[in-house]
Amino acid sequence: MRERVLDLVFLVGVLFKGIDGLLETIGGIALLFVTPGQVKSAAHAATSKELTEDPHDLVANLLVHGVSHLHTGSQMFIAAYLVLHGVVKLAIVVALLVGSRRVYPWAMAALGVFVVFQVYELVTAPSVGVVVLTILDVVIIWLTWREWRRNRELRKTWRGTVDWIFRRHVTS
Structure with missing residues (x-):
């Protein structure tokens, strides 16, 4: 179980990374x-109503x-x-979807480089967003390592997980 x-967490993580x-x-x-x-005008326009209702709104x-x-x-x-980080993530997700296990070490290394940079950012200019992004990247690195170590392609994990979900749902 x-x-x-x-x-399932790995698959959802890959989807969200994409x-x-x-x-x-x-x-x-x-x-x-x-x-x-x-950018400043757009941010003020997007948050003005919320800040009028709740001046302490954290996100706004x-x-x-x-x-x-x-x-x-x-x-x-x-x-x-953002462009570099986004393109690298998209490339990793596409390579995983295509089914190449060879991309797993490259994916982990690329995300690892971003994690190192994000940790530097946390030391120099702490932010909640970077903390969340860093934690998610570390979890995805660990789950990717787990898949690579288990010698599985994303398609095999996908099929097994979908079968498990539907088998559980049908027998419940």
Whole structure:
């Protein structure tokens, strides 16, 4: 049972990494075409109603505070980071979906590099978002290592997990 749950967590994690990679890539590209002032205006417009209702809203305040120090140089760095991080995640997910086990060590190494950078960011400029992202990346690295060690391709894990879910659902 524990193994099947971990398989499911791995599959869901890969799915979310793909979605996250796509959103990061789109967001990074979008940041290349807007000014810091436009980003600040969008953040204020997106949060103004919520902050009127609840001036202590954590997410809204983090967003407004995060963009308040934005300038062209930092925005370009963030855009480049998001595009690179997103494209790498998308490449990893596509390679896993294609079924190549050879990509597992590369996926773990790429995510490991991002984790090292994120830990550096946590030391120099702590943020809740980076903590969550780092924890998720570490969990995905561990689950990817587990799959690689078990000598399984994503398709095999997918089939086994789907069979297990439907078998459990039908017998319940």
